Amino acid sequence: MARTPLYETHVRAGAKVVDFHGWDMPIHYAGIVDEHKAVRTAVGLFDLSHMGRVFVRGADRKKYLQKLLTIDVGAMPHGRCKYTLLLTEQGTVIDDLIASEDATRDESFLVVNASNREKDLDWMRKHAAGFKVEIDDATSRLALVALQGPRSVDCVKAVLGIDPSGLKYYTFGYFDVLGPKCLVSRTGYTGEDGFEIFCPADLAQKVWDAFVAKGAPFGLRPIGLGARDTLRTEASMPLYGNDIDDQTTPVEAGLGFALSDKVDFIGRAALDRQKTSGTARKLVGFHMEGRRIARHGMELWAGGAKTGVVTSGTWSPSLEKSIGMGYVKPEHATGAIEVDVRGKREKAAIVAMPFYKRPKSPK
Amino acid sequence: MARPADAKYTETHEWVKLGTQGEATVGITDYAVKQLSDLVHIELPKAGETVEQGSPFGEIESVKTVADLVSPVTGKITDVNTKLSDNLDTLKESPYDGGWIVKVKVNDPAEVDALMGAKEYQEFLEQSEEEGGDEGGDEDVDEDDIV
Numbered sequence: 436m437a438r439t440p441l442y443e444t445h446v447r448a449g450a451k452v453v454d455f456h457g458w459d460m461p462i463h464y465a466g467i468v469d470e471h472k473a474v475r476t477a478v479g480l481f482d483l484s485h486m487g488r489v490f491v492r493g494a495d496r497k498k499y500l501q502k503l504l505t506i507d508v509g510a511m512p513h514g515r516c517k518y519t520l521l522l523t524e525q526g527t528v529i530d531d532l533i534a535s536e537d538a539t540r541d542e543s544f545l546v547v548n549a550s551n552r553e554k555d556l557d558w559m560r561k562h563a564a565g566f567k568v569e570i571d572d573a574t575s576r577l578a579l580v581a582l583q584g585p586r587s588v589d590c591v592k593a594v595l596g597i598d599p600s601g602l603k604y605y606t607f608g609y610f611d612v613l614g615p616k617c618l619v620s621r622t623g624y625t626g627e628d629g630f631e632i633f634c635p636a637d638l639a640q641k642v643w644d645a646f647v648a649k650g651a652p653f654g655l656r657p658i659g660l661g662a663r664d665t666l667r668t669e670a671s672m673p674l675y676g677n678d679i680d681d682q683t684t685p686v687e688a689g690l691g692f693a694l695s696d697k698v699d700f701i702g703r704a705a706l707d708r709q710k711t712s713g714t715a716r717k718l719v720g721f722h723m724e725g726r727r728i729a730r731h732g733m734e735l736w737a738g739g740a741k742t743g744v745v746t747s748g749t750w751s752p753s754l755e756k757s758i759g760m761g762y763v764k765p766e767h768a769t770g771a772i773e774v775d776v777r778g779k780r781e782k783a784a785i786v787a788m789p790f791y792k793r794p795k796s797p798k
Numbered sequence: 799m800a801r802p803a804d805a806k807y808t809e810t811h812e813w814v815k816l817g818t819q820g821e822a823t824v825g826i827t828d829y830a831v832k833q834l835s836d837l838v839h840i841e842l843p844k845a846g847e848t849v850e851q852g853s854p855f856g857e858i859e860s861v862k863t864v865a866d867l868v869s870p871v872t873g874k875i876t877d878v879n880t881k882l883s884d885n886l887d888t889l890k891e892s893p894y895d896g897g898w899i900v901k902v903k904v905n906d907p908a909e910v911d912a913l914m915g916a917k918e919y920q921e922f923l924e925q926s927e928e929e930g931g932d933e934g935g936d937e938d939v940d941e942d943d944i945v
Contacts, residue, residue, distance in 0.1 A: 466836050
């Protein structure tokens with residue numbers, strides 16, 4: 436089993452630990468709903484050191500990454516982070532990731548799903564032939580500690596003595612983190628403001644302890660993967676393996692914003708064909724009428740017949756409703772549907788996503 | 799939490815207290831509630847329905863998972879704690895008292911003799927934790943349910 440540098444800390448804090456794709460990770464400490472609410476109202480502290488982190492360097496790095504990524508790599512200004520995908524020639528998803536452009540260090544920084552890291556690296560290495568590039572898997576060298584919530588800026592200022600408020604959302608910079616300069620990005624998977632701190636693995640304990648020791652005035656709580664899932668579902672952010680996988684395309688999943696129409700990349704032709712001909716299914720979001728939770732794999736029904744399947748579902752502590760996402764036939768993409776919950780069809784209503792949007796705060 | 803000495807316990811974490819006139823009160827244990835965490839919904843049966851020892855009579859759902867409520871006795875349901883639906887916290891605060899789930903008119907009170915006493919149940923829990931390690935009640939948590 437793989438463990439992050441902070442494993443012992445989580446155990447001592449009373450975390451419920453589970454096997455997450457070969458990693459011993461905390462699923463919750465105090466409880467999923469309590470932790471979820473802490474992120475929405477104050478600030479939560481996450482250990483995400485299981486995520487794959489890869490640097491790409493070399494003279495051909497932009498040309499090479501353009502082949503693999505769905506965004507306009509050449510047009511990315513220094514300091515910018517973008518959500519993007521790795522696709523097959525058929526346009527289906529290998530992984531979703533955040534790609535960042537560092538013109539100063541002349542490198543790209545990719546953050547990929549822990550569950551797909553090996554698969555992504557195989558794909559990247561396979562397609563590196565003929566390009567002058569270096570693929571540097573920095574996953575075990577770096578820890579990833581995240582702060583998410585409306586009090587993130589104030590908390591980071593007080594705990595680390597740095598001011599990240601100048602970072603626009605989805606940009607990064609290098610900051611002094613208790614000594615060494617570390618990459619800090621204003622990104623996250625919760626729908627809240629926040630920061631992801633990429634520090635050397637042997638600094639992780641010091642960083643975590645500093646936040647725990649000085650974060651109390653901001654309502655800081657440690658957050659497990661259980662609340663990470665309820666938070667991202669509320670924000671309608673897809674999870675690989677649930678809402679997107681190697682059988683679905685970003686067009687079906689409504690991820691058009693991550694697809695550039697100015698550049699070519701592996702899978703582009705297939706997506707263009709799909710955009711012209713239309714898709715056989717569409718990812719939608721829904722509220723359940725009752726409190727039973729729609730879970731991955733449950734059938735979706737409309738017009739008296741099966742129309743699709745639930746991909747993600749959970750309890751929304753912010754809305755106090757059961758919410759979910761799933762694929763349906765395009766003709767059923769609005770209005771009433773039913774979810775087959777263990778043999779009983781429960782009523783649900785399709786709604787616009789995201790389910791939750793954070794209130795606009797003054798800068 | 800001190801568990802009632804006058805209750806019997808099942809391996810699926812229900813408890814049952816037998817009254818003097820063959821009517822039993824049934825609920826789930828503090829251990830079950832703790833394992834489930836973050837309770838969201840309870841599917842309750844209706845009064846008048848029959849139950850069978852070892853068979854499901856409802857469901858308890860948390861954010862992470864859903865579990866059957868398994869009847870520790872055979873008989874007919876005489877009362878259902880419908881207030882639980884809007885107040886699942888009662889299960890956490892008072893699982894053996896205010897958190898009762900159903901009352902059952904049991905066919906054969908001797909049926910509960912096969913179940914565990916409070917001490918036996920505690921030993922059962924300790925043994926399960928040793929064998930299963932951290933897994934506890936989390937076998938149902940799929941890695942795909944979490945990020």
